[in-house]
Every structure is written in C-alpha cells, then in structure tokens.
Amino acid sequence: MSSVELPDDNDKSLSSASTSPCPSPKPHRLxxxxxxxxxxxxxxxxxxxxxxxxxxxxxxxxxxxxxxxxxxxxxxxxxxxxxxxxxVQPGERPLQVTHNLQVSDGDSGLTLLRDQIVIQIGEELDGMVVIRNAENKQGICPVKFLQEV
The missing domain is CATH 2.30.30.40 (SH3 Domains)
Structure with missing residues (x-):
C-alpha cells in the first residue's frame, strides 16, 4: 500500500515550521x-x-x-x-468498524468485523481511508463503515 500516499496536513505544518525562525507548536496534533x-x-x-x-x-x-x-x-x-x-503514531486515528465487510488490500482482501478497532493512516480522500488492523495489514475502507472511538 506504499504506493497510495494520502496528504497529511501535519506534514505541511512541519515543513513550513522548519523555515520559520520561531515555529509555533501545535500541541493538539502531538x-x-x-x-x-x-x-x-x-x-x-x-x-x-x-x-x-x-x-x-x-x-x-x-x-x-x-x-x-x-x-x-x-x-x-x-x-x-x-x-x-x-x-498510535502522530497523524493516525483509532476507529471502530460498524459492519462486517471485506475491503481491498491490493492482494486477496482484508476482512473487517463489526466493532473491530482499526487505525486510520493519513487523511480521507473521496470518502475512503487507508486503515491498518492489529496485524499491521493495510486496506482501503469507505469511511461510512467507520466511527470515531
């Protein structure tokens, strides 16, 4: 899944902060x-x-x-x-799966079970997010099947 890179606002703030002599920290993102x-x-x-x-x-x-x-x-x-x-790494977000479903992982598919906890990696793009499960297997999942925990 490394070929799917989603934009991360955190990266933008870090790159702009590095050119400023006095970067202003964003504690809510850390x-x-x-x-x-x-x-x-x-x-x-x-x-x-x-x-x-x-x-x-x-x-x-x-x-x-x-x-x-x-x-x-x-x-x-x-x-x-x-x-x-x-x-949970900076920029990642824990989510709970709301329905049993099969999502694409680029190979055979990734099964997600209702109430399972997954980690969102990066930002939402066109109603889809890259997630990882407990085994660090990644897949692309519609956000409509996920909720904040």
Missing amino acids: LPNNLYVVLYNFKARREDELDLKAGYKVTVIDTSDPAWWKGKCFGRVGYFPYNYVTK
Whole structure:
C-alpha cells in the first residue's frame, strides 16, 4: 500500500515550521510516543490489572515484562496483556468498524468485523481511508463503515 500516499496536513505544518525562525507548536496534533489504543476488551482479574474496553486509549509506562505491560487509562494505573493494544503514531486515528465487510488490500482482501478497532493512516480522500488492523495489514475502507472511538 506504499504506493497510495494520502496528504497529511501535519506534514505541511512541519515543513513550513522548519523555515520559520520561531515555529509555533501545535500541541493538539502531538501525541506522546507511548500512546496506544486498546484492540480488545480485557477484564481485570487482579487488583493490579486494568479493566480495558476496545477503543480506550492507554499511556504505556512500563514494558519491561514481555507479556504484561503497565499503563495508565482514565487516571488508573495497572497491568494488561501487551498484545491487547497497538501503538498510535502522530497523524493516525483509532476507529471502530460498524459492519462486517471485506475491503481491498491490493492482494486477496482484508476482512473487517463489526466493532473491530482499526487505525486510520493519513487523511480521507473521496470518502475512503487507508486503515491498518492489529496485524499491521493495510486496506482501503469507505469511511461510512467507520466511527470515531
């Protein structure tokens, strides 16, 4: 999917900022480099674990255990399985799929399931967006089948 490049307003502001002697930062566009989105619901079984729902955003604060990460969500701190989250990069947006559907990925197609969390990459173009799933497989999806989380 690297041949499909969508314009990103963030890139424009960065290039114009680099020519200015005093760039004005845009804090609302900046994400901490440890921001993740929850892919699946997780019910805490111990007091030191976090209850998480798909779509929640988690700030990861400790990845020293390969299976259980420590994070902060809605002011609570606790552990959760590392593979229940995916990193959100600047310019990306977590979305929830509203219907089961098959979308184009350039090969055999990508199946999306209702309530699945996907990440939008880049901007919308003609009612379509490039998304990636938990396995980092990309596809092109109509925005009408996606909603903000």
